[in-house]
Amino acid sequence: MTELARPSSVRKHQAILEAAEQVFLRDGYLGANMDELATLSQVSKQTVYKHFGSKEALFIELVSTMTTLAGNELHDEVPDPAAADELPTFLEKYAERQLNAVLTPRILQLRRLVIGEAARFPELGQVLWDRGPRRAMTSMAARFSRLATNGWLRVDEPATAASFFNWLVMSGPLNQAMLLGDQAAPDPAGLRDHCAEVARVFLAAYGCNNSTTSESH
Amino acid sequence: MTELARPSSVRKHQAILEAAEQVFLRDGYLGANMDELATLSQVSKQTVYKHFGSKEALFIELVSTMTTLAGNELHDEVPDPAAADELPTFLEKYAERQLNAVLTPRILQLRRLVIGEAARFPELGQVLWDRGPRRAMTSMAARFSRLATNGWLRVDEPATAASFFNWLVMSGPLNQAMLLGDQAAPDPAGLRDHCAEVARVFLAAYGCNNSTTSESH
Numbered sequence: 001m002t003e004l005a006r007p008s009s010v011r012k013h014q015a016i017l018e019a020a021e022q023v024f025l026r027d028g029y030l031g032a033n034m035d036e037l038a039t040l041s042q043v044s045k046q047t048v049y050k051h052f053g054s055k056e057a058l059f060i061e062l063v064s065t066m067t068t069l070a071g072n073e074l075h076d077e078v079p080d081p082a083a084a085d086e087l088p089t090f091l092e093k094y095a096e097r098q099l100n101a102v103l104t105p106r107i108l109q110l111r112r113l114v115i116g117e118a119a120r121f122p123e124l125g126q127v128l129w130d131r132g133p134r135r136a137m138t139s140m141a142a143r144f145s146r147l148a149t150n151g152w153l154r155v156d157e158p159a160t161a162a163s164f165f166n167w168l169v170m171s172g173p174l175n176q177a178m179l180l181g182d183q184a185a186p187d188p189a190g191l192r193d194h195c196a197e198v199a200r201v202f203l204a205a206y207g208c209n210n211s212t213t214s215e216s217h
Numbered sequence: 218m219t220e221l222a223r224p225s226s227v228r229k230h231q232a233i234l235e236a237a238e239q240v241f242l243r244d245g246y247l248g249a250n251m252d253e254l255a256t257l258s259q260v261s262k263q264t265v266y267k268h269f270g271s272k273e274a275l276f277i278e279l280v281s282t283m284t285t286l287a288g289n290e291l292h293d294e295v296p297d298p299a300a301a302d303e304l305p306t307f308l309e310k311y312a313e314r315q316l317n318a319v320l321t322p323r324i325l326q327l328r329r330l331v332i333g334e335a336a337r338f339p340e341l342g343q344v345l346w347d348r349g350p351r352r353a354m355t356s357m358a359a360r361f362s363r364l365a366t367n368g369w370l371r372v373d374e375p376a377t378a379a380s381f382f383n384w385l386v387m388s389g390p391l392n393q394a395m396l397l398g399d400q401a402a403p404d405p406a407g408l409r410d411h412c413a414e415v416a417r418v419f420l421a422a423y424g425c426n427n428s429t430t431s432e433s434h
Contacts, residue, residue: 028333030247109336115395116245116333119326125396133392163389164418171388172380175350178332179342201381201422 013051015041020062025109029059029117056121063124066110067131074101075139084152087207088199095169095195098136102170103185108177115178133170137162144206153206161206168198230268232258237279242326246276246334273338280341283327284348291318292356301369304424305416312386312412315353319387320402325394332395350387354379361423370423378423385415 019040023032034055038045052058074097081090101107111128118125141162148155155161172194177185186194236257240249251272255262269275291314298307318324328345335342358379365372372378389411394402403411 112332112335115329118329118396118398122398125398129393129396133396160414164385164414167384167388167392168381171384171392175384175388176346179335179346179350181335181339181342197377197381201418204422205418 009051012041012043012047016043016048016051016058017062017065020058021066021106024059024062024113025106028113029055029121032059059121060123060127063110063114064127064131066107067128070101070104070107071131071135074098074136080143080146081152084150084208087147087152088203091165091199091202092192092195095198096191098166098169099173099191099195102132103173103177103182103191105182108182111174112178133166137166140165152208154208155206161202164205165198165202168201169195226268229258229260229264233260233265233268233275234279234282237275238283238323241276241279241330242323245330246272246338249276276338277340277344280327280331281344281348283324284345287318287321287324288348288352291315291353297360297363298369301367301425304364304369305420308382308416308419309409309412312415313408315383315386316390316408316412319349320390320394320399320408322399325399328391329395350383354383357382369425371425372423378419381422382415382419385418386412 016037019037020032022040023037027033032055034045034048038048041048048058052061078094078097081087102111114124114128137159141158144153144155144161144165145158147153148158153161173185173191185191233254236254237249239257240254244250249272251262251265255265258265265275269278295311295314298304319328331341331345354376358375361370361372361378361382362375364370365375370378390402390408402408
């Protein structure tokens, strides 16, 4: 059994990541102080470097972990709708889940940091892209492909439809929050209205016949 | 005539803004060195502060100026389409203009900086939002309102339709570029395909009858 595999080592790894979240999100990459981070983790700075190699590698691991966990809440175990007339509600609820996973102060601040550092550390943006939007769009493209096979959607290029769905959902609220601050994101009622309109717009473009209206089926 | 109104003063003001663009975009807000900025502008640091008051105020003015100029290229003098069947082409071309105005290395890097600093300097994000997306969406909402009055669009809430149009156009390419770097934005052929699909999706949701198909009218 290697040292890194010992339970106490797992706990240290987790403690360092939790301290990293606190320090990086508050002070940014350049401002983050590794001595403070070690103190908060209750380990030596040497142990921090033994676990993560470098400040940059620790930041990349933090971005990866936080983005993956936020995505897990979204992607785990959401079954396809059981009938075509469930599509509007399915898409609305899916959109609400997506927004609720991302519009949290922690994830918004992480995203601001990563974008701010993207020119200096391209790998950060790549990790957030892969674990965040790309993962969501890949999962949705596979789903849209199945729903098209069922004849419930008209989708020639599932990846394109998934990209439009993703950004219809995310980008109004997300860009508002990015530029204007967390409190600029819509309130719960505003988010529900937004998600209902997203589902309507999407199904107008990619739905079959009248699946956006209550008269369908 | 006050000193600031003299032609040489106007030239200094412009020279400082040009140097600010160079230094802030390269080094970020915290990293920007005001001595270097003054040297590049060929003025004293005192003159920089006389013109702009503070490093922060200079950065805000830079964001405002760059965003406004990029928007001017877009908003000046674009007439409404002359007939309903010109709508798809009109929207495609408008979308291409929007993307070309924003997907430049300068504007992308400015946006990254502003987002990275948004938590520290809320005013920066507000300025970029007001001069950028909000201006574009306000202009588009007024246009969609006119087109709805003509009976060429079905738009209950012009602001919502304008927001969806704006983000359908911008957010795939823009978020890709934000996270993955300038070179991740689609090439010209990819952008044209994207804009054609944006126009199709938008008109499926907000168009009248078959205005998205070539059989219309």
